Amino acid sequence: MARNNEIPEVNAGSMADIAFLLLIFFLVTTTIETDVGLDRKLPPKDPTPPIKVQEKNIFRVSLNKKNELLVENEIMSLENLKSATIDFLDNGGAPKGDGNYCDYCQGDRSLYASDSPGRAIVSLNSDREATYGVYILVQNELTAAYNELRSREAERLFNLGYEEMEEIYFDPQTDLKAKSELKAKINQIRTMYPMQLSEAETNMNLIAEFQ
């Protein structure tokens, strides 16, 4: 009896259909999600005892319901917010010999702006009717101001931008030793320009808190 030893080939013609079916299933059930954003830490619920802060150390930014920006009681366009914040933070008004003297500041050392970056507080206040998109824009500009100053100092001290340092630090491929070294550097930069952004609920509250 003649036997056919060859195994008959499986017809793969419908493979494409099966693959298409799977493809369409994945197209329908999944989304391309964004997982980036601005990180913030909210203040704890228990009210901290009011700290005495001099008015010159507060940079008041408020957003009204028409999405207009009021910075230190003057209307300002959103484009100028970043440079104004940098000027305020980097002012370094404390005189030489004072405990708060800031030797790395490059501002004009005016008596009417912050003593040192460590003391400077940015107070952000937004109306309930303000648009979220504009609020994010303001937050973004304020963060950009801090990042620019931090990067400047990081370049000067370590020849590496602040954002690059953070990127390497959060990269899971970086080994532990490099990480701990970087952490010390990042912390040093952060203490030079600590991000102190206060979002008090109301204007009245803020005045009560800081005067």
Added chain:
Amino acid sequence: MSKFAKKKDGDLPAVSTASLPDIVFMLLFFFMTVTTMKDSSLLVENTLPNATEIKKLEKKDRVIYIYVGKPTREYQKVFGTEPKIQLNDKYASVDEVGSYILAERAKKPQEIQNVLTTALKVDKDANMGLIADIKQQLREVNALKVNYTTYEGNAFNNLQ
């Protein structure tokens, strides 16, 4: 003579479709790797704002999502056009945010319960009042790490 025999008919040879499955599989794997499963369908419009100074949200399992925006068109007849909060698969009021966070936190393994981040996915046209209320609720339940989820892009596009 046969060397010059006329080719039969004028038919074009059929294009081989043997590599079609390979191409489709390639597409399939592409989509499988770059997308993530939807965990809830959106009931609110969700055009996120743009920002440049962004950080990546690491570790998906440590994130709790809150969606805010005005109801999508099909629900506008019932719920109006005022921005609403969406938790999981339904609309919620501001007071429910706190208990939602606590419930979600209880679902997570113990060791990551105090390193959770709340991602606020808010439509850029929502108003700040609602966000302030949500933030107040988050403070009540001590969920202090928040992430304002955005797209990467020029932040001045938010003005339009």
